[in-house]
Amino acid sequence: MLKTMRCGIWFRLLAALPLAAGGPSTAPNRQIIIDPWPAPTILTFDPRHPPQNMHLLENGDPGMADATAMIHWNSGKIRGKWDPGQHIMVVTDIEPVVITGHTEIRLPEDATEKLKEHELGHDTVYAAIWNQSAHKIADNVLRDMVGRHFSGEGADEAARQASAWGKAGDELCRRMNGVTDQIVQRMGVVSNRYDQITDHSRNPIESQAGAFQALKEQAELDKQTATRPAK
Numbered sequence: 001m002l003k004t005m006r007c008g009i010w011f012r013l014l015a016a017l018p019l020a021a022g023g024p025s026t027a028p029n030r031q032i033i034i035d036p037w038p039a040p041t042i043l044t045f046d047p048r049h050p051p052q053n054m055h056l057l058e059n060g061d062p063g064m065a066d067a068t069a070m071i072h073w074n075s076g077k078i079r080g081k082w083d084p085g086q087h088i089m090v091v092t093d094i095e096p097v098v099i100t101g102h103t104e105i106r107l108p109e110d111a112t113e114k115l116k117e118h119e120l121g122h123d124t125v126y127a128a129i130w131n132q133s134a135h136k137i138a139d140n141v142l143r144d145m146v147g148r149h150f151s152g153e154g155a156d157e158a159a160r161q162a163s164a165w166g167k168a169g170d171e172l173c174r175r176m177n178g179v180t181d182q183i184v185q186r187m188g189v190v191s192n193r194y195d196q197i198t199d200h201s202r203n204p205i206e207s208q209a210g211a212f213q214a215l216k217e218q219a220e221l222d223k224q225t226a227t228r229p230a231k
Contacts (some may be wrong), residue, residue, distance in 0.1 A: 029195045031096045032138045032179075037127040040067070040120065047108035056104070057200065064108060065115055067122035069187050073176045078168055082151075082161055087152045089164035091145055097176060097227040099138065101130055101183075115145045116209075118201035120219035122212040125194050135184045141175050 045051060047064075055066035079093040103123040107116055150167040152160030194214040198205055205213075 009157060032142065033096050034130075034134045035098065035100040037130040038102050040105050042074045042105045042107065044107050044109045044111075050108065051106065053172045060149050063200065065105055065106055065111060065119050067126075068103055069101060069121040069122075069126040069184065069191075071099070071180050071184060073097060073180055075090045075172060076079045078165075078172065080111050080165070080168065082164070084157060087160045087164070088149050089147050089152065089161070089168065091168055092140060093197070094145055094172070097142065097172075099134065099176075099180065101126070101134075103127075114207075116200060117203050117206075121194060121198065123210040124208060126187050126209075128215050129183070129190060133186055134183055137147055137186075141179055142172070142206035145172065145175075146208065155156070179203055186218075193217060207228045 033118075033194035047102070050064075055063050055068070057063050075095060075097040077095050078091060079095075080089045080091045082089050103126050105119045105123065107119065111179055147226040148168070148169075148171075150164040152162070152167075154160040154163050191214075194211050198207060201207065203210075
């Protein structure tokens with residue numbers, strides 16, 4: 001199970017100045033900070049009263065335990081200049097965007113060691129995908145945001161400014177949500193394969209070995225995809 005937080009943005013208008021002739025400036029690469037994947041959070045519950053939202057198995061039954069990758073992103077301020085003559089805002093700076101994540105494991109109080117190790121195997125998968133793929137997926141996603149123009153519509157100046165800022169925020173959200181969605185999708189593919197290999201802890205294979213096998217298979221698929229001739 002995987003969850004993402006969507007948008008969290010602040011705006012700041014630096015000045016109401018005409019835009020320089022010649023269009024937007026060449027945008028530098030914008031920094032995205034990806035925090036290290038921490039140790040999982042482990043929560044326990046009374047097995048007689050399990051949470052109602054437990055992750056479902058393939059047959060539709062609720063699982064005895066689950067491990068959820070929680071991914072969030074947060075940005076600082078979007079800064080920009082407003083041209084009242086053209087009703088256009090140009091983005092001048094975006095504070096670093098921070099992406100964070102962790103695994104939340106839920107276990108019954110009487111969980112066996114094997115079940116606990118299985119859920120920790122999901123965390124191994126999530127952490128490995130995070131370390132291997134998060135930077136690659138996020139690379140340059142905001143590269144051309146600085147310097148972009150957003151037009152404002154409305155009956156008065158305040159409405160036009162709000163319209164332009166809203167468009168800038170929506171674009172940042174769209175890009176960052178795309179990043180987190182790609183990370184979540186990749187985690188889900190490998191995590192599901194891990195469950196197949198281990199049969200949700202029922203197979204005799206050791207959990208960490210199952211996690212490494214799932215990750216290895218994905219790496220081999222990636223290699224095949226990278227070397228496959230383009231059509």
